[in-house]
Amino acid sequence: MRRDASKIRVKATDARVDLKRYSKNPNWELLRKQVLEPLHRLREQVNDELAQIESDEKQVPIDRDPVPRRYAEQVRQYYERLGSGQ
Numbered sequence: 001m002r003r004d005a006s007k008i009r010v011k012a013t014d015a016r017v018d019l020k021r022y023s024k025n026p027n028w029e030l031l032r033k034q035v036l037e038p039l040h041r042l043r044e045q046v047n048d049e050l051a052q053i054e055s056d057e058k059q060v061p062i063d064r065d066p067v068p069r070r071y072a073e074q075v076r077q078y079y080e081r082l083g084s085g086q
Helices: 002-022 028-054 069-084
Strands: none
Touching: 002 028
């Protein structure tokens, strides 16, 4: 995870240097793929590790397959209804 964080930091720094040095507008799609998405995955990994360490049962889901985009809204609504007790 440290290596992943380091790679993400380097990509973000490179983008910032380009912006400062060349006044070059960032390629938002590239930044999303190289910085934002890996950062979200890393955060999930860290949260899973923390949950595993802090849990009394020591069980956390191993597989976290992403929800297909066409079902994302339905899944979000399902969990909102589930959390509200409906």
